[in-house]
Amino acid sequence: MTQSSNRKHASGESPAWAQEMTQILDAYKLAGGDPEALQLPKVATLVINTNHILAVHEIPGVVIHAEPLENGVRADITVEPNTKVEQPIHLCFGVVPADGVQDIIANYEIGENATAQFLAHCSFPNAVHVKHNMKAHIHVSKNASLTYTEEHFHGENGGVEVYPFSEVMVDEGGQFFSTFALTRGRIGLLSIDYQVYAAANAVVKMTTKAYGFADDKVKVNEVVHLDGEKARGLTLSRVAVREHAVSQIFTTMEGNAAGARGHMDCTEIVRGQAVAHNTPLVVVRNDQAQVTHEAAIGSVNQKELEALMAKGLDEDEAVDLIIRGMIR
Numbered sequence: 001m002t003q004s005s006n007r008k009h010a011s012g013e014s015p016a017w018a019q020e021m022t023q024i025l026d027a028y029k030l031a032g033g034d035p036e037a038l039q040l041p042k043v044a045t046l047v048i049n050t051n052h053i054l055a056v057h058e059i060p061g062v063v064i065h066a067e068p069l070e071n072g073v074r075a076d077i078t079v080e081p082n083t084k085v086e087q088p089i090h091l092c093f094g095v096v097p098a099d100g101v102q103d104i105i106a107n108y109e110i111g112e113n114a115t116a117q118f119l120a121h122c123s124f125p126n127a128v129h130v131k132h133n134m135k136a137h138i139h140v141s142k143n144a145s146l147t148y149t150e151e152h153f154h155g156e157n158g159g160v161e162v163y164p165f166s167e168v169m170v171d172e173g174g175q176f177f178s179t180f181a182l183t184r185g186r187i188g189l190l191s192i193d194y195q196v197y198a199a200a201n202a203v204v205k206m207t208t209k210a211y212g213f214a215d216d217k218v219k220v221n222e223v224v225h226l227d228g229e230k231a232r233g234l235t236l237s238r239v240a241v242r243e244h245a246v247s248q249i250f251t252t253m254e255g256n257a258a259g260a261r262g263h264m265d266c267t268e269i270v271r272g273q274a275v276a277h278n279t280p281l282v283v284v285r286n287d288q289a290q291v292t293h294e295a296a297i298g299s300v301n302q303k304e305l306e307a308l309m310a311k312g313l314d315e316d317e318a319v320d321l322i323i324r325g326m327i328r
């Protein structure tokens with residue numbers, strides 16, 4: 001893998017760097033990533049452990065600048081105008097130790113008419129007391145397209161607090177598709193806050209998937225502003241909580257221009273003593289705009305449960321299978 005001067009300066013490719021790189025790649029795999037993809041010459045990559053920049057690899061049309069902060073990293077990633085990135089850009093953010101704070105400040109600039117896909121994996125496999133703060137600014141330029149998929153693994157101890165904040169600007173004719181998934185291991189505390197602004201003819205689709213148990217807490221706050229004519233917006237929430245976990249889903253869709261169309265779709269499954277909240281807010285400021293919503297909160301389908309148990313699964317196994325099917 002071609003590495004930037006940042007990595008060489010930070011590590012000198014010493015034995016200590018090699019050990020840390022191995023640990024973060026193991027964590028990356030636990031979050032669903034493919035470490036082999038990070039070795040491909042045509043794949044742009046950024047690998048970070050706490051505030052150590054372990055690897056940066058650029059490709060033509062993709063510029064990555066990263067610098068360490070006291071407790072994290074600032075990263076600026078630019079996809080140049082008219083660039084069509086064939087392979088997903090891989091990002092790895094992790095904290096390998098049991099304790100730590102990681103602050104990520106990220107700026108993504110997708111140039112006019114460019115197309116790119118990001119695969120971001122955040123992993124905290126040994127976490128007992130880990131706090132991860134993500135503050136991202138995303139700009140999708142005119143007629144550009146960005147697909148951003150983020151998968152998390154928080155270990156089995158429930159000792160993680162994660163606070164992702166994103167402000168997304170989608171220019172005229174732009175497309176922004178995002179998926180956030182936290183379905184492996186414990187969640188701990190997850191608090192998502194997204195603000196999205198869509199210009200004329202822009203398309204926004206945001207999907208959130210989470211599976212919490214024990215005393216996990218999930219809070220999602222998403223606001224989509226359909227500010228331009230014929231802007232389109234869709235939010236999908238698929239959340240399951242069991243035992244004593246709590247989920248709170250707050251979704252707002254604003255139809256602020258003629259021809260704007262928005263829809264919010266939330267499905268939550270509750271088991272045991274868990275509690276699920278859903279609060280959709282519809283705001284329409286133009287009589288030619290339309291925003292709709294639907295929400296379903298409840299238990300698993302009884303017929304599906306009985307059918308699986310008839311095939312030999314116990315109740316917990318059957319419920320888990322149904323939930324994971326919904327999340328997929």
